[in-house]
Amino acid sequence: MLSVERHYRDLQAAHKRGFYFSPAHAWHCINFVQGWFVHTTGPLGGKPIVLDGWQLFWTAALIGWREIDTNLRRFRTGYEEVARKNGKSTWMAPIGTYLWMMDGEEGAQVYTIATTRAQAMPVFKPAFANVKRWVRKSPRLAKSIKIFEGANQEKMVLFGEFGESVYEPLAANAESLDGKNPYVVLVDELHAHKDREVWDVMISALGARLHPLINAITTAGFILDGICVEIRTYLVKVLRGEVIDDRMFGVIYTIDEGDDPYDPDTWVKANPSLGSAKTYTYMQEQATRAKVLPSARANFLTKDLNVFVGDALSWFDMTVWDKGGKKFDRDMLKGRRCFGGLDLASTRDITAFVLLFPPADGDEDGDWYVLVWCWVPEAKLQGDQDAGSDYKAWSKKGWLTVTEGDVTDYDPVKEVIEQAVQDYDVQEIAFDTWNSTHLANQLLENDVPMVKLPQNFGGLSPGAKHIERLVYSRRLRHSANPLLRWCAGNVTLLIDSNENIKPDKKRSQGRIDPIVAMCMAATRVMVHLDSENDQLFVPV
Structure with a gap:
């Protein structure tokens, strides 16, 4: 000392x-x-x-x-x-x-x-x-x-x-x-x-x-x-x-460099009141979560072991992500209650629309399903490709829609959303007011339930934490969507001093738009369903 x-x-x-x-x-x-x-x-x-x-x-x-x-x-x-x-x-x-x-x-x-x-x-x-x-x-x-x-x-x-x-x-x-x-x-x-x-x-x-x-x-x-x-x-x-x-x-x-953060013998170095003000049971619970959830790991290191870490970290272990890749028939979700997230591209980036389906009523351990629609302008395919992407192959296989011109045409986006409202029991669709207001107003005129949600910590953290729990408890079904997988692998997670998290577009390794849209949808799920059914929230 x-x-x-x-x-x-x-x-x-x-x-x-x-x-x-x-x-x-x-x-x-x-x-x-x-x-x-x-x-x-x-x-x-x-x-x-x-x-x-x-x-x-x-x-x-x-x-x-x-x-x-x-x-x-x-x-x-x-x-x-x-x-x-x-x-x-x-x-x-x-x-x-x-x-x-x-x-x-x-x-x-x-x-x-x-x-x-x-x-x-x-x-x-x-x-x-x-x-x-x-x-x-x-x-x-x-x-x-x-x-x-x-x-x-x-x-x-x-x-x-x-x-x-x-x-x-x-x-x-x-x-x-x-x-x-x-x-x-x-x-x-x-x-x-x-x-x-x-x-x-x-x-x-x-x-x-x-x-x-x-x-x-x-x-x-x-x-x-x-x-x-x-x-x-x-x-x-x-x-x-x-x-x-x-x-x-x-x-x-603090613990020393090289210490195993999960070894109980090291915990007292950062916790001099361990055993009195702070219990070993509490530390064991936090360590268990930290082994599974990346955001919990960062908080465990900083708040419980007193180690400074950067505010950005890779989010998903892709071997765990792939556990949710079992195929499913979209028709099985027809008429099911769901929540949407819409992330519009400003120019040549990906525009993403996501529907997130909670388990059927009464199925507290059921899987959550996600449907994803993505669009890019034709010019995106002609220019330099983002590292690791395969836009042409994804468009041929139906994972990505290409619109004519240099920027994304929002008319096909509007058509898909309006059709989704007909096919599924869409409770809400979250959108960020930046760059989305005009399309959102058009959809509202057609009785589509659009809800404003900023892409800041307050808007994204509740949903991001829920998506993280779903992925690491193997309960998010994404049908092995290769575009969504690429985006999931790109995500860099940003953490603030209050332990809020959000996917960070600026620091991520590539496009993450559908992941952001999914977090937006998940936030609205939590806001909407918290009082209805606490069991919809996944314990870890």
């Missing part, structure tokens, strides 16, 4: 640089946390917080190291990286409260910051709930602390001899941060910050204080070129002694 090694090196030599370790200061904070704070949620709700060993070390090091000349805290920047569900928010909230109330700073301004105010609340809420409890029980304390409640209004004010000290959650934007004079800034989930703007604003604002602190609390994430990886990389150099920075402190809990 690099942080522990550095701590012991400093115990021997830091006095030469003007610092010493004060057990009294460390225990003052630890006793405050364990003596006054209780858990506010879950099975431990109402019981005193007892810090685990790793939390004791972090608290002692952050608070205990002091300047010899002034007795002020040594560290100005902190970075704590630990996997989710290890109790970092429950523990960091009391630390923020201690620095707000007990650190001797008049007019202290303590802020928890995240990309949105709502995401800043998990670190603030445990402090808020505990302080409210104290105020209710102590009339004397009630005279010194004012609690502000209400949606998006929560904050606490401590009245001191020379001014007010504030503890408040904030969104990481210029408007909310403007004019602040922070003493302590607790930045939650730094991995979600796409750039260093907020970090730099806070660093600049902290300059007016004698011993300020900015501390990041985060799991790993998917942004490899952001501020989080930058700070992390710098911290590692400091901990190794490659860079001397006596104002920087941090701890990183």
Whole structure:
């Protein structure tokens, strides 16, 4: 553990640089946390917080190291990286409260910051709930602390001899941060910050204080070129002694390069509270899913093992995809309930229309069927072919329709959709308003049930996750459509910091239009059928 090694090196030599370790200061904070704070949620709700060993070390090091000349805290920047569900928010909230109330700073301004105010609340809420409890029980304390409640209004004010000290959650934007004079800034989930703007604003604002602190609390994430990886990389150099920075402190809990992520013996490296705040049962469940689902694997590595991975990954194992290739007769689906997705090409790309059929009513373990229609303009066949494609062969075998001209003619698309509505019980057809509005309006005039659906994370993630579950549970029947298979093999999956996923057209290796249309249809299935039949959603 690099942080522990550095701590012991400093115990021997830091006095030469003007610092010493004060057990009294460390225990003052630890006793405050364990003596006054209780858990506010879950099975431990109402019981005193007892810090685990790793939390004791972090608290002692952050608070205990002091300047010899002034007795002020040594560290100005902190970075704590630990996997989710290890109790970092429950523990960091009391630390923020201690620095707000007990650190001797008049007019202290303590802020928890995240990309949105709502995401800043998990670190603030445990402090808020505990302080409210104290105020209710102590009339004397009630005279010194004012609690502000209400949606998006929560904050606490401590009245001191020379001014007010504030503890408040904030969104990481210029408007909310403007004019602040922070003493302590607790930045939650730094991995979600796409750039260093907020970090730099806070660093600049902290300059007016004698011993300020900015501390990041985060799991790993998917942004490899952001501020989080930058700070992390710098911290590692400091901990190794490659860079001397006596104002920087941090701890990183992660598995080592080369470790087997599915070996339970390695999990504790990223999960120091494994067995207490986080259970082996939970980890085993996540590992089981990660072995099957690519998106779950990425989340398991980042959120449960604290490994940064890129935000793009190949989606389908084609050997698994091929398991759904058994042929079926389209006529068997006549009159069956289904949901559509329409992805229109702008010029020479593939236009795709997909119908997705849930299992028949009452068949909770049944297969899902997909029908696909695709079009390209004639000019597409004359020009350079996309890598791995075989448009001419697909068109001859009926998997692809070629329209005359340089761009796709939408009239045949309209005819197919109108005929599909006659042949099948089409509940809805999802379309993206970009480039599709004119055709959608024409179809709406003919009573085709068109529904707007943006091709962003909100529009595609629910359906993409469902398609993924169907493919890897061998329940998506696609009749070995070679064009659809080619597109499935091209897909690069994009993941955001909230664990949403979507197929990414820009990063994929080739065309993926029918896959996108299928995800759109699946999203509408989930929205439409969730309340009707929970069993339609495939467990993994």
